[in-house]
Amino acid sequence: MESNILNLLGLGNIDPAIFILALLALVLILLLIVIIQGCKISKVSKKFNKFMTGKDAKSLEDEIVDLFHENKMIRAENDKNRKDIQDINKRMQRTFQKIGLEKYDAFSQMGGQLSFALCMLDENDNGFLMNSVHSTDGLNYSYSKVINAGIADVELSDEEKKALDSARESVRR
Structure with missing residues (x-):
């Protein structure tokens, strides 16, 4: 079987079935990539839906504000603990060891x-x-x-x- 297009490209002596098989393999690889990407999108979508369930923008803002408040309290507690430890270390220097x-x-x-x-x-x-x-x-x-x-x-x-x-x-x- 002769193809004018293949002759113009200088590939006239190659069997067109090889091109068809190569294109079929390429289509299968692309189909596999599409399926993998679909799975990844599905996972992200599930996480997003779980995160957004029963929440609107206002409640998310409240949660973020609460997290910042908790973070500030934890930092203050950490600073207090650090000062207490320094005080204990100073006292320990004067105790019999x-x-x-x-x-x-x-x-x-x-x-x-x-x-x-x-x-x-x-x-x-x-x-x-x-x-x-x-x-x-x-x-x-x-x-x-x-x-x-x-x-x-x-x-x-x-x-x-x-x-x-x-x-x-x-x-x-």
Whole structure:
């Protein structure tokens, strides 16, 4: 079968059935694309209809205004929470966070380690050291020493130094 049109295009020696099959394949591909696009449009249409059900422009405006109001309230609450957390962190710096305890025998003939040195420090290594000495006659003698920036106001015994070092190392950040 000869075609004048194909001869003019320089494709006269190609069978016209090949062109028809190629065009049929192209039509099928385009039909598939149309079906896919129709499905996508249907999904968007369903979402739009669900969103607009029972609503007019005024009620949508009210909803948007409510959302902005809620957003503003949430931001204010968030700012308040942030300030509260900063306040708590400031307070935490002044609370005792580091504790060191050193138990010992004050006298060589006694056992049971009834004497102790207790050190309690805040974040800046300020606090106190308490030493409780259990004597051979069964009495307890307690002494306290002020600690500023990790330094005692008076000379420390070996046990007190151990308690202070233990407290300073008890919290690592």
